[in-house]
Amino acid sequence: MELCHTRPATWHDAPMAQSTRTLGRSGIQVSALGMGCWAIAGPWAEGKTPLGWGAVDDEESVRTIRRALDLGVTLFDTADTYGGGHGERVLGRALAGRRDEAVIATKWGYTFDERTRQATGADASPAYLRRAVRDSLRRLDTDRIDLYQLHLPDLPVPRAQALVGTLEELVADGLIRAYGWSTDRADRVAAFGQDAPGAAAVQHSLSVLRDAPELLDLCEKYDLASISCGPLGMGLLTGKYHPASTLPYDDVRGITSGWLEWFRGGRPAPEWLRRVQAVRAALTADGRTLAQGALGWIWARSPRAIPIPGCRSVDQVAENAAALALGPLRPDHFAEVEQQLAALRAAALREVDRPYWPSPMLPTARP
Numbered sequence: 001m002e003l004c005h006t007r008p009a010t011w012h013d014a015p016m017a018q019s020t021r022t023l024g025r026s027g028i029q030v031s032a033l034g035m036g037c038w039a040i041a042g043p044w045a046e047g048k049t050p051l052g053w054g055a056v057d058d059e060e061s062v063r064t065i066r067r068a069l070d071l072g073v074t075l076f077d078t079a080d081t082y083g084g085g086h087g088e089r090v091l092g093r094a095l096a097g098r099r100d101e102a103v104i105a106t107k108w109g110y111t112f113d114e115r116t117r118q119a120t121g122a123d124a125s126p127a128y129l130r131r132a133v134r135d136s137l138r139r140l141d142t143d144r145i146d147l148y149q150l151h152l153p154d155l156p157v158p159r160a161q162a163l164v165g166t167l168e169e170l171v172a173d174g175l176i177r178a179y180g181w182s183t184d185r186a187d188r189v190a191a192f193g194q195d196a197p198g199a200a201a202v203q204h205s206l207s208v209l210r211d212a213p214e215l216l217d218l219c220e221k222y223d224l225a226s227i228s229c230g231p232l233g234m235g236l237l238t239g240k241y242h243p244a245s246t247l248p249y250d251d252v253r254g255i256t257s258g259w260l261e262w263f264r265g266g267r268p269a270p271e272w273l274r275r276v277q278a279v280r281a282a283l284t285a286d287g288r289t290l291a292q293g294a295l296g297w298i299w300a301r302s303p304r305a306i307p308i309p310g311c312r313s314v315d316q317v318a319e320n321a322a323a324l325a326l327g328p329l330r331p332d333h334f335a336e337v338e339q340q341l342a343a344l345r346a347a348a349l350r351e352v353d354r355p356y357w358p359s360p361m362l363p364t365a366r367p
Helices: 058-070 082-094 126-140 157-161 164-172 186-195 213-222 233-238 270-283 290-301 314-326 331-347
Strands: 020-022 029-031 034-036 075-077 103-108 110-113 118-122 145-150 176-182 199-205 225-229 305-307
Touching: 034 058, 058 082, 058 314, 082 110, 082 126, 103 126, 103 199, 126 145, 126 164, 145 199, 157 186, 164 176, 176 186, 176 225, 186 199, 186 213, 199 213, 213 225, 233 270, 233 290, 270 290, 270 331, 290 305, 290 314, 290 331
Parallel strands: 034 075, 075 103, 103 145, 145 176, 176 199, 199 225, 225 305
Antiparallel strands: 020 029, 110 118
16 A cells, blocks of 8 residues: 655645536536445345345435435436346435436446346446446436446456447437446556546545555546545444444445455454554544545545445435535645554554555456
């Protein structure tokens, strides 16, 4: 894990001016904070392996999305596979009558059975792309998708480039406004940045616990927005988890997986809890909650970054949205966080304490 690059001091001069961002070269304006909709999609699985966050209350999910809109959050990120299509339907229902207030980002690439809510594989063909976009439009009950993202992080570059022509046709037809790629792989980001005219964003992991300097540099180089997934470490940066916390089996965090590094065996990974504890004071020094401080770190890190923390309740979205008024971390608090992280990295003498850097290989069935 590398130290963050230094940013111009002017970035902190007017935090309230940063309440909106532009989705790369698309010109689409969004709030600087989005809402991730994976957690509200409900259960789905690959065989017996859960891929959702457990049972959810759809009525509370609808209230949460509408409250987010009321509080100035306009970007909502989901995927067709979340909940086996259920996540898109819930989002569409919540935005009924308010569609023009929102920017919808969804993804395609993984296949699934809507009836059984089972993941069934992947399809990167142009024909499936055309079918998937129309199915998403139906479930979302809308006539256009604002940001359509390829959901296959490891797809070989030539196969992704073969989809660009179809994506451009979908833009011309008005079915999508812009497109992007959900991937943590720098070569994939560079390829889309160079060769895809309508590409506007890359969705990748970014949090105070895991920086992504190479990807952020590529977003700057190619004028792409950085959609920051996992900005709260799948809940670790909310401060509600401790070493004895356990998660149920139907929660994706309750299983052991190569890409889900924050938790092991249904418990928070102790090395990551230590990192959270180390940066807590600096993140909350000006009265922010821990989650608000983690979001402020991301805004201080890059003017292109748009964090999309997941929310399952009105209270959660209200706490996250309040961070918009607080803006980026102050330079001294940001520097203190970096010093604490550097000290932790230097002290990581045992393998169990070393950060997973670079990112672990991602499986083909990543949600």
